[in-house]
Amino acid sequence: MVNKSAQMKNKKIFQLPNKKNGQGMKSKISPASPFAKKAQMKIQQMSFMLIAVFLFFALVGMIIITVKFSGLKQDATDLRDRNAMLLASKLANSPEFSCGEVYGNQKTDCIDEDKVMALKENIGKYENVGKNTNFWGVSNIEIRRIYPKYENITCTPVNYPKCDTIILIDKPISGFDHSNFVALCRKEKYKDEVVNKCEMARVILWYEEVK
Amino acid sequence: MIKNKKGALEFSFTWIFAIIAGMFILFLAIYGVTKFMNMERNTQDAKTAMGIGVLTNPLESSFETTTRTMIGLPVETRIYTGCKNLSGFFGEQTIKVSQKTYNEWSTEGVNVSFPNKYIFSENPAEGKNFYLFSKPFELPFKVADLIYLTSTKDKYCFKNAPNNIKKEIENLIGLNPSANENFFTKDLDCPEGSINICFSGGNDCNIRVNVNSNYVEKDSKKMYYKGDALMYAAIFSNKNDYECQLDRLMKRTGQLSDIYRDKSTFVFEKTGCDFELDSRLVLLKNNAENLGNSENLNTIYSLAEDIARENDYGVCRLW
Numbered sequence: 001m002v003n004k005s006a007q008m009k010n011k012k013i014f015q016l017p018n019k020k021n022g023q024g025m026k027s028k029i030s031p032a033s034p035f036a037k038k039a040q041m042k043i044q045q046m047s048f049m050l051i052a053v054f055l056f057f058a059l060v061g062m063i064i065i066t067v068k069f070s071g072l073k074q075d076a077t078d079l080r081d082r083n084a085m086l087l088a089s090k091l092a093n094s095p096e097f098s099c100g101e102v103y104g105n106q107k108t109d110c111i112d113e114d115k116v117m118a119l120k121e122n123i124g125k126y127e128n129v130g131k132n133t134n135f136w137g138v139s140n141i142e143i144r145r146i147y148p149k150y151e152n153i154t155c156t157p158v159n160y161p162k163c164d165t166i167i168l169i170d171k172p173i174s175g176f177d178h179s180n181f182v183a184l185c186r187k188e189k190y191k192d193e194v195v196n197k198c199e200m201a202r203v204i205l206w207y208e209e210v211k
Numbered sequence: 212m213i214k215n216k217k218g219a220l221e222f223s224f225t226w227i228f229a230i231i232a233g234m235f236i237l238f239l240a241i242y243g244v245t246k247f248m249n250m251e252r253n254t255q256d257a258k259t260a261m262g263i264g265v266l267t268n269p270l271e272s273s274f275e276t277t278t279r280t281m282i283g284l285p286v287e288t289r290i291y292t293g294c295k296n297l298s299g300f301f302g303e304q305t306i307k308v309s310q311k312t313y314n315e316w317s318t319e320g321v322n323v324s325f326p327n328k329y330i331f332s333e334n335p336a337e338g339k340n341f342y343l344f345s346k347p348f349e350l351p352f353k354v355a356d357l358i359y360l361t362s363t364k365d366k367y368c369f370k371n372a373p374n375n376i377k378k379e380i381e382n383l384i385g386l387n388p389s390a391n392e393n394f395f396t397k398d399l400d401c402p403e404g405s406i407n408i409c410f411s412g413g414n415d416c417n418i419r420v421n422v423n424s425n426y427v428e429k430d431s432k433k434m435y436y437k438g439d440a441l442m443y444a445a446i447f448s449n450k451n452d453y454e455c456q457l458d459r460l461m462k463r464t465g466q467l468s469d470i471y472r473d474k475s476t477f478v479f480e481k482t483g484c485d486f487e488l489d490s491r492l493v494l495l496k497n498n499a500e501n502l503g504n505s506e507n508l509n510t511i512y513s514l515a516e517d518i519a520r521e522n523d524y525g526v527c528r529l530w
Contacts (some may be wrong), residue, residue: 008404018247028229039224042225043225044227044446046225046228046229046232050232050236053236054239057236057239057240057243059241061247064247066249074252075258079258079261079262079265082265083265085267086265086268086269087268089269090268090269090271091271093271094271094327094461095352095354095355095467096467096470098353098355100352100528100530101530102527102528102529102530112474113473114474114477114478114481115470117477118470118471118473118474118477119470121473122466122469122470122473125301126298126300127300129299129300129301129303129326132436133326135301135325135326135327137325137326137327140234152446159476184343187481187482187484187527188481188482189481189482193480193525194483194484194526195474202370
Protein backbone atom coordinates (compact mmCIF):
# COMPACT_ATOMS: atom_id res chain seq x y z
CA MET A 1 0.00 0.00 0.00
CA VAL A 2 2.78 2.34 0.94
CA ASN A 3 4.53 1.60 -2.36
CA LYS A 4 1.40 2.29 -4.36
CA SER A 5 0.82 5.66 -2.74
CA ALA A 6 4.48 6.54 -3.30
CA GLN A 7 4.13 5.68 -7.02
CA MET A 8 1.04 7.85 -7.23
CA LYS A 9 2.95 10.71 -5.63
CA ASN A 10 5.82 10.25 -8.09
CA LYS A 11 3.40 10.28 -11.01
CA LYS A 12 2.06 13.55 -9.82
CA ILE A 13 5.47 15.07 -9.41
CA PHE A 14 6.61 14.18 -13.00
CA GLN A 15 3.40 14.67 -14.90
CA LEU A 16 3.63 15.98 -18.46
CA PRO A 17 2.87 19.67 -19.09
CA ASN A 18 -0.82 20.28 -19.40
CA LYS A 19 -1.28 22.82 -22.12
CA LYS A 20 -5.00 23.13 -21.67
CA ASN A 21 -4.97 24.62 -18.24
CA GLY A 22 -1.70 26.42 -18.82
CA GLN A 23 -0.03 24.78 -15.89
CA GLY A 24 2.76 22.95 -17.68
CA MET A 25 5.75 21.66 -15.70
CA LYS A 26 3.94 22.15 -12.53
CA SER A 27 5.54 20.11 -9.83
CA LYS A 28 5.15 19.86 -6.22
CA ILE A 29 8.63 21.36 -5.74
CA SER A 30 8.06 25.05 -6.03
CA PRO A 31 10.72 27.14 -7.87
CA ALA A 32 11.38 28.93 -4.67
CA SER A 33 12.17 25.72 -2.81
CA PRO A 34 15.82 25.07 -1.85
CA PHE A 35 15.73 21.73 -3.83
CA ALA A 36 14.98 23.50 -7.13
CA LYS A 37 17.64 26.12 -6.53
CA LYS A 38 20.17 23.40 -5.75
CA ALA A 39 19.34 21.56 -9.01
CA GLN A 40 19.59 24.74 -11.06
CA MET A 41 22.91 25.52 -9.46
CA LYS A 42 24.16 22.03 -10.24
CA ILE A 43 23.12 22.31 -13.91
CA GLN A 44 24.72 25.73 -14.14
CA GLN A 45 27.87 24.41 -12.49
CA MET A 46 28.02 21.50 -14.87
CA SER A 47 27.39 23.69 -17.92
CA PHE A 48 30.24 25.97 -16.92
CA MET A 49 32.43 22.96 -16.28
CA LEU A 50 31.55 21.45 -19.66
CA ILE A 51 32.23 24.71 -21.48
CA ALA A 52 35.54 24.97 -19.64
CA VAL A 53 36.49 21.37 -20.54
CA PHE A 54 35.46 21.92 -24.16
CA LEU A 55 37.43 25.15 -24.41
CA PHE A 56 40.42 23.50 -22.78
CA PHE A 57 40.45 20.66 -25.33
CA ALA A 58 39.88 23.08 -28.21
CA LEU A 59 42.79 25.23 -27.01
CA VAL A 60 45.09 22.23 -26.59
CA GLY A 61 44.07 21.02 -30.08
CA MET A 62 44.78 24.40 -31.60
CA ILE A 63 48.18 24.60 -29.93
CA ILE A 64 49.08 21.10 -31.20
CA ILE A 65 47.95 21.97 -34.75
CA THR A 66 49.90 25.26 -34.71
CA VAL A 67 53.07 23.51 -33.51
CA LYS A 68 52.56 20.74 -36.07
CA PHE A 69 52.04 23.17 -38.95
CA SER A 70 55.07 25.24 -38.09
CA GLY A 71 57.04 21.98 -38.19
CA LEU A 72 55.43 21.15 -41.51
CA LYS A 73 56.51 24.47 -43.00
CA GLN A 74 60.04 23.78 -41.79
CA ASP A 75 59.90 20.33 -43.40
CA ALA A 76 58.69 21.84 -46.69
CA THR A 77 61.50 24.44 -46.57
CA ASP A 78 64.01 21.65 -45.83
CA LEU A 79 62.77 19.72 -48.86
CA ARG A 80 63.15 22.84 -51.04
CA ASP A 81 66.64 23.27 -49.62
CA ARG A 82 67.55 19.66 -50.43
CA ASN A 83 66.06 19.98 -53.92
CA ALA A 84 68.11 23.13 -54.61
CA MET A 85 71.26 21.53 -53.20
CA LEU A 86 70.98 18.34 -55.28
CA LEU A 87 69.87 20.24 -58.36
CA ALA A 88 72.80 22.67 -58.12
CA SER A 89 75.22 19.79 -58.54
CA LYS A 90 73.38 18.35 -61.54
CA LEU A 91 71.71 21.26 -63.32
CA ALA A 92 74.67 21.70 -65.66
CA ASN A 93 73.94 18.23 -67.05
CA SER A 94 70.30 18.89 -67.90
CA PRO A 95 69.55 19.35 -71.63
CA GLU A 96 68.64 23.05 -71.39
CA PHE A 97 72.08 23.89 -69.95
CA SER A 98 74.60 21.20 -70.89
CA CYS A 99 77.44 21.73 -73.36
CA GLY A 100 76.98 18.35 -74.99
CA GLU A 101 79.71 17.85 -77.57
CA VAL A 102 79.71 21.44 -78.83
CA TYR A 103 83.06 22.27 -77.24
CA GLY A 104 84.91 19.04 -77.93
CA ASN A 105 84.14 15.84 -76.04
CA GLN A 106 81.31 15.56 -73.55
CA LYS A 107 82.08 17.51 -70.40
CA THR A 108 80.58 17.33 -66.94
CA ASP A 109 79.55 20.53 -65.17
CA CYS A 110 79.79 22.54 -68.36
CA ILE A 111 77.12 25.09 -69.25
CA ASP A 112 76.59 26.23 -72.84
CA GLU A 113 76.29 30.01 -72.46
CA ASP A 114 74.86 30.50 -75.98
CA LYS A 115 72.17 27.93 -75.25
CA VAL A 116 71.32 29.53 -71.89
CA MET A 117 70.86 32.90 -73.62
CA ALA A 118 68.49 31.19 -76.08
CA LEU A 119 66.74 29.56 -73.11
CA LYS A 120 66.34 32.96 -71.46
CA GLU A 121 64.49 34.11 -74.57
CA ASN A 122 62.20 31.06 -74.35
CA ILE A 123 61.82 30.99 -70.56
CA GLY A 124 58.07 31.73 -70.64
CA LYS A 125 57.12 28.10 -71.11
CA TYR A 126 59.36 27.01 -68.24
CA GLU A 127 57.75 29.44 -65.81
CA ASN A 128 54.62 28.66 -63.80
CA VAL A 129 54.30 25.13 -65.12
CA GLY A 130 52.80 23.82 -61.90
CA LYS A 131 51.33 25.20 -58.73
CA ASN A 132 53.28 28.47 -58.41
CA THR A 133 56.48 26.74 -59.41
CA ASN A 134 58.72 26.71 -62.45
CA PHE A 135 60.08 23.73 -64.35
CA TRP A 136 62.97 23.12 -61.94
CA GLY A 137 61.08 23.76 -58.68
CA VAL A 138 63.34 26.61 -57.54
CA SER A 139 62.51 30.31 -57.36
CA ASN A 140 65.29 31.48 -59.69
CA ILE A 141 68.48 30.38 -61.45
CA GLU A 142 71.48 32.64 -61.76
CA ILE A 143 74.72 31.98 -63.61
CA ARG A 144 77.49 34.29 -62.43
CA ARG A 145 80.78 34.57 -64.29
CA ILE A 146 83.67 34.55 -61.84
CA TYR A 147 86.51 35.32 -64.20
CA PRO A 148 87.01 37.55 -66.19
CA LYS A 149 84.87 40.12 -64.38
CA TYR A 150 82.98 42.94 -66.03
CA GLU A 151 81.17 45.50 -63.90
CA ASN A 152 78.48 43.30 -62.39
CA ILE A 153 76.40 43.72 -65.51
CA THR A 154 73.32 41.56 -66.00
CA CYS A 155 73.32 39.85 -69.41
CA THR A 156 70.83 40.82 -72.11
CA PRO A 157 70.93 39.86 -75.82
CA VAL A 158 72.33 43.37 -76.46
CA ASN A 159 75.34 43.37 -74.10
CA TYR A 160 76.09 39.62 -74.28
CA PRO A 161 78.84 38.34 -73.82
CA LYS A 162 80.31 41.44 -72.12
CA CYS A 163 78.36 40.87 -68.94
CA ASP A 164 78.64 38.90 -65.70
CA THR A 165 75.32 37.49 -64.65
CA ILE A 166 72.58 35.64 -66.47
CA ILE A 167 69.36 35.73 -64.43
CA LEU A 168 67.11 33.17 -66.02
CA ILE A 169 63.75 34.12 -64.60
CA ASP A 170 62.91 37.79 -64.90
CA LYS A 171 62.00 38.54 -61.30
CA PRO A 172 63.85 39.87 -58.24
CA ILE A 173 66.10 37.37 -56.52
CA SER A 174 65.32 36.57 -52.90
CA GLY A 175 65.53 33.74 -50.37
CA PHE A 176 68.28 31.20 -49.85
CA ASP A 177 70.68 29.68 -52.34
CA HIS A 178 72.87 26.74 -53.21
CA SER A 179 75.60 26.98 -55.79
CA ASN A 180 78.08 24.96 -57.76
CA PHE A 181 81.13 25.84 -59.82
CA VAL A 182 80.85 25.20 -63.55
CA ALA A 183 82.62 25.89 -66.82
CA LEU A 184 80.75 28.45 -68.91
CA CYS A 185 81.49 27.95 -72.61
CA ARG A 186 80.51 29.83 -75.76
CA LYS A 187 81.50 30.24 -79.42
CA GLU A 188 83.50 33.36 -80.29
CA LYS A 189 85.00 34.78 -83.42
CA TYR A 190 88.73 35.40 -83.12
CA LYS A 191 90.77 36.54 -86.14
CA ASP A 192 88.23 35.15 -88.64
CA GLU A 193 88.13 31.85 -86.85
CA VAL A 194 85.40 30.40 -84.70
CA VAL A 195 86.85 29.40 -81.35
CA ASN A 196 85.52 27.87 -78.15
CA LYS A 197 85.83 30.08 -75.09
CA CYS A 198 85.32 28.59 -71.64
CA GLU A 199 85.35 30.62 -68.43
CA MET A 200 84.76 29.93 -64.78
CA ALA A 201 81.30 30.53 -63.37
CA ARG A 202 78.97 29.70 -60.52
CA VAL A 203 75.46 28.41 -61.01
CA ILE A 204 73.28 29.62 -58.15
CA LEU A 205 69.87 28.17 -57.40
CA TRP A 206 67.53 30.29 -55.30
CA TYR A 207 64.64 28.99 -53.24
CA GLU A 208 62.23 30.64 -50.86
CA GLU A 209 61.19 29.72 -47.37
CA VAL A 210 57.66 28.28 -47.06
CA LYS A 211 55.57 30.86 -45.20
CA MET B 212 11.99 5.16 1.31
CA ILE B 213 10.10 7.72 -0.73
CA LYS B 214 12.71 10.30 0.15
CA ASN B 215 15.47 7.93 -0.99
CA LYS B 216 13.78 7.36 -4.36
CA LYS B 217 13.47 11.09 -4.93
CA GLY B 218 17.14 11.53 -4.21
CA ALA B 219 18.03 8.76 -6.63
CA LEU B 220 15.99 10.38 -9.38
CA GLU B 221 17.60 13.77 -8.86
CA PHE B 222 21.05 12.12 -8.93
CA SER B 223 20.16 10.23 -12.15
CA PHE B 224 19.18 13.38 -14.00
CA THR B 225 22.57 14.96 -13.26
CA TRP B 226 24.27 11.80 -14.38
CA ILE B 227 22.25 11.52 -17.59
CA PHE B 228 23.14 15.12 -18.41
CA ALA B 229 26.80 14.50 -17.63
CA ILE B 230 26.87 11.26 -19.65
CA ILE B 231 25.28 12.86 -22.74
CA ALA B 232 27.60 15.88 -22.58
CA GLY B 233 30.59 13.62 -21.85
CA MET B 234 29.75 11.40 -24.78
CA PHE B 235 29.53 14.45 -27.03
CA ILE B 236 32.93 15.67 -25.86
CA LEU B 237 34.44 12.20 -26.16
CA PHE B 238 33.00 11.81 -29.67
CA LEU B 239 34.46 15.15 -30.67
CA ALA B 240 37.81 14.24 -29.14
CA ILE B 241 37.94 10.83 -30.88
CA TYR B 242 36.83 12.40 -34.17
CA GLY B 243 39.48 15.09 -33.80
CA VAL B 244 42.23 12.61 -32.97
CA THR B 245 41.26 10.34 -35.90
CA LYS B 246 41.25 13.32 -38.26
CA PHE B 247 44.57 14.47 -36.85
CA MET B 248 46.09 11.00 -37.27
CA ASN B 249 44.88 10.83 -40.88
CA MET B 250 46.30 14.28 -41.51
CA GLU B 251 49.58 13.19 -39.95
CA ARG B 252 49.66 10.10 -42.19
CA ASN B 253 48.89 12.18 -45.27
CA THR B 254 51.63 14.62 -44.32
CA GLN B 255 54.08 11.77 -43.89
CA ASP B 256 53.03 10.29 -47.25
CA ALA B 257 53.42 13.66 -49.00
CA LYS B 258 56.84 14.17 -47.40
CA THR B 259 57.95 10.72 -48.52
CA ALA B 260 56.66 11.32 -52.07
CA MET B 261 58.42 14.68 -52.26
CA GLY B 262 61.59 13.10 -50.82
CA ILE B 263 61.56 10.37 -53.49
CA GLY B 264 61.24 13.01 -56.22
CA VAL B 265 64.05 15.11 -54.79
CA LEU B 266 66.29 12.07 -54.43
CA THR B 267 66.05 11.45 -58.17
CA ASN B 268 67.92 14.72 -58.87
CA PRO B 269 71.37 13.10 -58.76
CA LEU B 270 70.26 10.68 -61.48
CA GLU B 271 70.67 13.45 -64.06
CA SER B 272 73.54 12.08 -66.11
CA SER B 273 76.02 13.80 -68.36
CA PHE B 274 77.28 10.89 -70.41
CA GLU B 275 75.56 7.88 -71.87
CA THR B 276 75.96 6.00 -68.65
CA THR B 277 73.49 4.03 -66.63
CA THR B 278 73.67 4.57 -62.91
CA ARG B 279 71.68 2.86 -60.19
CA THR B 280 70.94 3.86 -56.61
CA MET B 281 68.83 2.30 -53.91
CA ILE B 282 66.42 4.13 -51.66
CA GLY B 283 65.31 2.50 -48.43
CA LEU B 284 62.16 3.51 -46.60
CA PRO B 285 61.47 2.84 -42.92
CA VAL B 286 58.16 1.04 -43.53
CA GLU B 287 56.52 -0.97 -46.29
CA THR B 288 55.47 1.54 -48.93
CA ARG B 289 53.46 1.59 -52.11
CA ILE B 290 54.72 4.16 -54.60
CA TYR B 291 52.17 5.28 -57.17
CA THR B 292 53.73 7.09 -60.11
CA GLY B 293 51.42 8.90 -62.47
CA CYS B 294 51.59 11.08 -65.53
CA LYS B 295 49.57 14.16 -66.44
CA ASN B 296 50.26 15.37 -69.96
CA LEU B 297 47.73 18.19 -70.04
CA SER B 298 48.87 20.02 -66.93
CA GLY B 299 51.15 23.00 -67.66
CA PHE B 300 53.19 23.09 -70.86
CA PHE B 301 55.39 20.07 -70.12
CA GLY B 302 52.87 17.96 -68.20
CA GLU B 303 53.71 16.56 -64.79
CA GLN B 304 55.15 13.50 -63.18
CA THR B 305 53.12 12.73 -60.08
CA ILE B 306 54.19 10.64 -57.12
CA LYS B 307 52.03 9.56 -54.23
CA VAL B 308 52.66 6.97 -51.58
CA SER B 309 50.73 4.83 -49.18
CA GLN B 310 52.50 3.40 -46.15
CA LYS B 311 51.79 0.38 -44.01
CA THR B 312 51.33 1.16 -40.34
CA TYR B 313 49.93 -1.26 -37.75
CA ASN B 314 49.49 -3.79 -40.57
CA GLU B 315 47.14 -1.47 -42.42
CA TRP B 316 47.75 0.51 -45.59
CA SER B 317 47.08 4.21 -45.33
CA THR B 318 44.87 5.78 -47.98
CA GLU B 319 46.87 7.01 -50.97
CA GLY B 320 48.43 10.34 -50.05
CA VAL B 321 48.34 13.55 -52.01
CA ASN B 322 49.96 13.75 -55.43
CA VAL B 323 53.28 15.56 -55.48
CA SER B 324 54.10 16.94 -58.94
CA PHE B 325 57.41 17.29 -60.77
CA PRO B 326 57.33 18.87 -64.24
CA ASN B 327 60.97 17.94 -64.96
CA LYS B 328 60.86 14.22 -64.13
CA TYR B 329 59.97 11.12 -66.12
CA ILE B 330 59.62 8.07 -63.88
CA PHE B 331 58.64 4.64 -65.17
CA SER B 332 57.56 1.96 -62.70
CA GLU B 333 54.96 -0.63 -61.85
CA ASN B 334 51.88 0.99 -60.45
CA PRO B 335 52.12 0.69 -57.52
CA ALA B 336 55.66 -0.43 -56.78
CA GLU B 337 55.50 -2.01 -53.34
CA GLY B 338 58.28 -2.67 -50.87
CA LYS B 339 60.72 -1.19 -48.41
CA ASN B 340 63.69 -0.84 -50.74
CA PHE B 341 63.60 0.48 -54.28
CA TYR B 342 66.20 0.61 -57.03
CA LEU B 343 66.37 3.66 -59.26
CA PHE B 344 68.36 3.86 -62.45
CA SER B 345 68.33 6.30 -65.30
CA LYS B 346 69.13 6.51 -68.98
CA PRO B 347 69.30 9.58 -71.22
CA PHE B 348 66.63 9.87 -73.90
CA GLU B 349 67.93 11.48 -77.09
CA LEU B 350 66.00 12.68 -80.15
CA PRO B 351 68.67 13.42 -81.53
CA PHE B 352 69.81 15.80 -78.76
CA LYS B 353 69.39 14.85 -75.12
CA VAL B 354 65.80 15.52 -74.11
CA ALA B 355 65.68 14.13 -70.58
CA ASP B 356 66.88 11.40 -68.27
CA LEU B 357 64.34 8.64 -67.95
CA ILE B 358 64.17 7.20 -64.45
CA TYR B 359 63.20 3.59 -63.82
CA LEU B 360 61.94 2.66 -60.37
CA THR B 361 61.67 -0.98 -59.30
CA SER B 362 60.94 -2.58 -55.96
CA THR B 363 63.49 -5.07 -54.69
CA LYS B 364 60.51 -7.36 -54.08
CA ASP B 365 59.82 -7.60 -57.83
CA LYS B 366 62.41 -9.85 -59.41
CA TYR B 367 63.03 -9.29 -63.13
CA CYS B 368 64.48 -12.08 -65.22
CA PHE B 369 65.91 -10.91 -68.55
CA LYS B 370 65.76 -13.99 -70.81
CA ASN B 371 67.88 -14.17 -73.97
CA ALA B 372 68.60 -10.45 -73.87
CA PRO B 373 70.79 -9.03 -76.69
CA ASN B 374 74.42 -8.63 -75.67
CA ASN B 375 74.31 -4.86 -75.15
CA ILE B 376 71.28 -5.13 -72.84
CA LYS B 377 72.75 -8.09 -70.98
CA LYS B 378 76.01 -6.23 -70.47
CA GLU B 379 74.20 -3.14 -69.25
CA ILE B 380 72.11 -5.13 -66.75
CA GLU B 381 75.21 -6.93 -65.54
CA ASN B 382 76.90 -3.56 -65.03
CA LEU B 383 73.96 -2.45 -62.94
CA ILE B 384 74.09 -5.64 -60.87
CA GLY B 385 77.82 -5.26 -60.30
CA LEU B 386 80.37 -7.89 -59.45
CA ASN B 387 78.88 -8.82 -56.09
CA PRO B 388 75.09 -8.90 -56.30
CA SER B 389 73.42 -7.80 -53.08
CA ALA B 390 70.76 -9.81 -51.25
CA ASN B 391 68.23 -7.27 -52.52
CA GLU B 392 69.17 -7.84 -56.16
CA ASN B 393 66.14 -7.83 -58.43
CA PHE B 394 67.69 -8.08 -61.91
CA PHE B 395 68.85 -11.41 -63.27
CA THR B 396 70.31 -12.23 -66.67
CA LYS B 397 70.92 -15.98 -66.23
CA ASP B 398 67.91 -18.30 -66.30
CA LEU B 399 69.33 -20.46 -63.52
CA ASP B 400 69.66 -17.49 -61.16
CA CYS B 401 66.07 -16.33 -61.65
CA PRO B 402 64.08 -16.88 -58.46
CA GLU B 403 60.63 -18.45 -58.51
CA GLY B 404 57.83 -16.01 -59.20
CA SER B 405 60.07 -13.59 -61.04
CA ILE B 406 58.77 -11.43 -63.87
CA ASN B 407 60.09 -12.98 -67.07
CA ILE B 408 61.14 -10.60 -69.82
CA CYS B 409 61.66 -12.58 -73.03
CA PHE B 410 63.64 -11.08 -75.89
CA SER B 411 63.34 -13.85 -78.43
CA GLY B 412 60.16 -15.75 -77.70
CA GLY B 413 59.79 -18.56 -75.21
CA ASN B 414 57.28 -19.81 -72.70
CA ASP B 415 56.19 -18.40 -69.39
CA CYS B 416 56.82 -14.79 -70.45
CA ASN B 417 55.23 -11.87 -68.61
CA ILE B 418 56.74 -9.27 -70.92
CA ARG B 419 57.82 -9.85 -74.51
CA VAL B 420 60.32 -7.62 -76.27
CA ASN B 421 60.41 -7.74 -80.06
CA VAL B 422 63.77 -6.23 -80.94
CA ASN B 423 63.13 -6.50 -84.70
CA SER B 424 59.80 -4.70 -84.76
CA ASN B 425 60.74 -2.49 -81.79
CA TYR B 426 57.82 -3.12 -79.48
CA VAL B 427 57.24 -4.40 -75.97
CA GLU B 428 54.16 -6.49 -75.29
CA LYS B 429 52.87 -6.29 -71.73
CA ASP B 430 49.40 -7.21 -70.48
CA SER B 431 48.49 -7.97 -74.13
CA LYS B 432 49.21 -4.35 -75.08
CA LYS B 433 51.93 -3.21 -77.46
CA MET B 434 54.21 -0.27 -76.68
CA TYR B 435 56.49 0.79 -79.53
CA TYR B 436 59.98 2.07 -78.79
CA LYS B 437 63.19 3.32 -80.38
CA GLY B 438 66.41 3.05 -78.44
CA ASP B 439 67.15 1.34 -75.13
CA ALA B 440 65.87 4.16 -72.93
CA LEU B 441 62.32 3.79 -74.26
CA MET B 442 62.59 0.00 -74.25
CA TYR B 443 63.25 -0.03 -70.49
CA ALA B 444 60.47 2.55 -70.07
CA ALA B 445 58.00 0.21 -71.75
CA ILE B 446 59.22 -2.79 -69.73
CA PHE B 447 58.83 -1.13 -66.34
CA SER B 448 55.62 0.85 -66.85
CA ASN B 449 52.18 0.28 -68.34
CA LYS B 450 50.68 1.32 -71.68
CA ASN B 451 48.80 4.39 -70.37
CA ASP B 452 51.72 5.83 -68.43
CA TYR B 453 54.17 5.05 -71.23
CA GLU B 454 52.13 6.85 -73.89
CA CYS B 455 51.52 9.80 -71.58
CA GLN B 456 55.21 10.13 -70.69
CA LEU B 457 56.13 9.86 -74.37
CA ASP B 458 53.75 12.73 -75.08
CA ARG B 459 55.45 14.79 -72.34
CA LEU B 460 58.88 13.93 -73.79
CA MET B 461 57.74 15.10 -77.21
CA LYS B 462 56.60 18.41 -75.77
CA ARG B 463 60.05 18.92 -74.29
CA THR B 464 61.64 17.89 -77.61
CA GLY B 465 59.58 20.59 -79.32
CA GLN B 466 60.66 23.19 -76.79
CA LEU B 467 64.33 22.19 -77.05
CA SER B 468 64.05 22.42 -80.86
CA ASP B 469 63.00 26.06 -80.40
CA ILE B 470 65.94 26.71 -78.07
CA TYR B 471 68.43 25.14 -80.50
CA ARG B 472 66.91 27.12 -83.40
CA ASP B 473 67.28 30.38 -81.45
CA LYS B 474 70.80 29.38 -80.47
CA SER B 475 71.75 28.69 -84.10
CA THR B 476 70.50 32.16 -85.14
CA PHE B 477 72.28 33.72 -82.18
CA VAL B 478 75.61 32.00 -82.87
CA PHE B 479 75.33 32.66 -86.61
CA GLU B 480 74.91 36.42 -86.00
CA LYS B 481 77.87 36.36 -83.61
CA THR B 482 80.32 34.12 -85.43
CA GLY B 483 78.94 33.46 -88.91
CA CYS B 484 78.79 29.76 -88.13
CA ASP B 485 75.83 28.36 -90.11
CA PHE B 486 74.32 25.16 -88.74
CA GLU B 487 71.77 24.83 -91.60
CA LEU B 488 69.36 23.02 -89.32
CA ASP B 489 66.64 25.61 -88.87
CA SER B 490 64.00 24.17 -91.20
CA ARG B 491 64.57 20.63 -90.00
CA LEU B 492 64.33 21.70 -86.37
CA VAL B 493 60.95 23.27 -87.15
CA LEU B 494 59.89 20.01 -88.77
CA LEU B 495 61.15 18.05 -85.75
CA LYS B 496 59.14 20.26 -83.43
CA ASN B 497 55.98 19.83 -85.51
CA ASN B 498 56.44 16.08 -85.75
CA ALA B 499 57.14 15.79 -82.03
CA GLU B 500 54.14 17.80 -81.00
CA ASN B 501 51.83 15.86 -83.32
CA LEU B 502 53.22 12.38 -82.65
CA GLY B 503 49.93 10.91 -81.45
CA ASN B 504 51.21 7.62 -80.06
CA SER B 505 54.27 5.39 -79.94
CA GLU B 506 53.32 3.64 -83.22
CA ASN B 507 54.42 6.77 -85.11
CA LEU B 508 57.90 6.90 -83.58
CA ASN B 509 59.57 5.69 -86.81
CA THR B 510 58.82 8.91 -88.72
CA ILE B 511 60.27 11.20 -86.09
CA TYR B 512 63.31 8.96 -85.56
CA SER B 513 64.26 8.96 -89.25
CA LEU B 514 64.13 12.77 -89.18
CA ALA B 515 66.14 12.81 -85.94
CA GLU B 516 68.80 10.58 -87.49
CA ASP B 517 69.03 12.94 -90.44
CA ILE B 518 69.44 15.95 -88.12
CA ALA B 519 72.02 14.10 -86.02
CA ARG B 520 74.11 13.35 -89.11
CA GLU B 521 74.03 17.01 -90.15
CA ASN B 522 75.03 18.12 -86.64
CA ASP B 523 77.86 15.59 -86.36
CA TYR B 524 79.49 16.49 -89.66
CA GLY B 525 78.80 20.25 -89.70
CA VAL B 526 81.47 22.92 -89.19
CA CYS B 527 79.97 23.88 -85.85
CA ARG B 528 78.00 21.57 -83.61
CA LEU B 529 74.70 22.75 -82.18
CA TRP B 530 74.67 20.19 -79.32
